[in-house]
Amino acid sequence: MHEVFKRKAQRGAVRALAVALLMSAGAGAASAQDKPTVSMAINQSPWLNSFVAMVDQYEKETGNVVELDVSPFGGLLEKIRNSVRASEGSYDIVNVNSLWLSEIYSGGFLAPLADIKADYKLAEGVLSYGNTTNWDSSALTFSADGALLGVPVNGNVQVLYYNTEIYDRLGLQPPKTWEELAANAKKIQEGGENYGFVPRSARDSIVYNFTPYVFSHDAAFFRISGPNEAEVVINSPEGLKALETYVGIATEAGPPGPGNIAQGELIQLIATGKGGQAIAVIAAWGQLQDPNSSRVVGKINAALLPAGPGGTVASSAGHWVAGIPKNVAPEKQEAALAFLDWFAQKQQQVEYVRAGGVPVRGDITSADLGDDAAFGFIEAYSENAQHAVMGLPFANAAEASDAMALSFNRAVIGELTPTQALNQAAADLAGVLERAGFKVSRLPDL
The missing domain is CATH 3.40.190.10 (Periplasmic binding protein-like II)
Incomplete structure (x- = not known):
């Protein structure tokens, strides 16, 4: 039962x-x-x-x-x-x-x-x-x-969580861009007391966590090009920059074994004060403010996710x-x-x-x-909700996410380069779309 x-x-x-x-x-x-x-x-x-x-x-x-x-x-x-x-x-x-x-x-x-x-x-x-x-x-x-x-x-929706006590100690400001987020993470990590950034890169959730990087870089997983026609575009130059940014922030200033961190582990690291920043669902707010489950009550704030090179902001719905x-x-x-x-x-x-x-x-x-x-959290929730996107809006979205997750996870743990990961993810996504009845075109491999 x-x-x-x-x-x-x-x-x-x-x-x-x-x-x-x-x-x-x-x-x-x-x-x-x-x-x-x-x-x-x-x-x-x-x-x-x-x-x-x-x-x-x-x-x-x-x-x-x-x-x-x-x-x-x-x-x-x-x-x-x-x-x-x-x-x-x-x-x-x-x-x-x-x-x-x-x-x-x-x-x-x-x-x-x-x-x-x-x-x-x-x-x-x-x-x-x-x-x-x-x-x-x-x-x-x-x-x-x-x-x-x-x-x-x-x-x-996803928001940027940050520990205000750590930010105040190091004189940091909420980041407006991915570059600023990475710089904040480096400073926190160099302090030696906290992880600079906690990713959510386990295979069961990496596509969802990666989506804001993709769309804020003015990329996408695929685009509808006509009736029952789709073009796979994740392996674009913009997509490559997004994945390089994601892998860099996930691996250079965070906990060991980032490819194993799922939502539960992410929230625990923030709630114990070990993690200085993370991108996570707004639903985690209540747990982070609960004295029965959090050591950082009153020390966590939420903000709009960083913008990409062109100023685009995106949050995963x-x-x-x-x-x-x-x-x-x-x-x-x-x-x-x-x-x-x-x-x-x-x-x-x-x-x-x-x-x-x-x-x-x-x-x-x-x-x-x-x-x-x-x-x-209401203000941060409202701001990010205005920029929420559905990364895979078709009937086989779960299958497509699972198919691409392996390649993105392997990029985080170093088994594939970002270029190799994107080319493989594009091929796997094309296969899912074809099985779903789409006539599929693809960008050439990077």
Whole structure:
């Protein structure tokens, strides 16, 4: 049986009290346990505890139950694939990473939300992250005119984290360019007390972490050149400069073994004060400000990612969208949508931020949250969200990311030169695009 994130023993007494209060509240109160229990496949992440807090709040307010089946990032997609393809789904809600959205949408596995509740639309103020909540099945792309298939549950983008205590000691300023970031990293490393920069270069996440470097250098992985036609362009001179910059910063002023550092290790190095800077998801903010898990509470700030040579800034879109599969019972679908709609409302989103989550609305401001320093990430989140990009916006994005990750990781650990890595990544990406039905052209090898 899957490891289910159950809190039943803890919550039994609380839920019983909530049920009693709701039943005695009279007309207008939510009916306790008026909807069936729903199960949700979700990832282990820095923002999980914040989401759990909202589930607890929902259960207290309504008496309805949401059970979370928690998986590591690397294992969640396979669980989702197996569930949505089965004759009867194991999950009533699936939490889909931005990288996987095209695959899940294009497969026709999710129920349009307007089919579950007539004319349903996202609440005003909820972000669509480049229309990635909607899918046009005829054009096979994200589109505002497409069917609404999901509700965002975490507004992840990448930001630059830096340790203000280290910065103040060395007289550093937040970098505006990659060159300035590298210079700051060198100064921190030379101090001998901290790592200058912590990369996220493990194979399971290196493509996501590398994406801001690519797009800020005015490069791309591929470009659509016509109907069902694509040109692979990652092995361009701009792409080479991006990878050289990435490898240089990752290897010259950071921890040993950078090719083994995944998100968990990155956050730990920053949270313990060993790392002076890192590019990571904004969802890590809550963990870095939690005295139970961080030694740097009040010493971390977040900023806009550095610009490339032409002044371009880019941040990887890493948000999560919750969808409701077609292969679950109608009453389960209705219960699932009731929870997601409740979660997206402004009042709940303010509480989500207070619990350490990242909002999925564009109308949450400091005025809503107060002057607590714990909410200091809002400005950096908003700035980077304006520059968020989807690096691989096609149905086989996860396969393409996996294919290229090996070459980029080998460049970081020194098994390939950046030139060799880009040429191999381009060949592997071309193969994925061809298998996906594209007529593919490629730049010549570097």
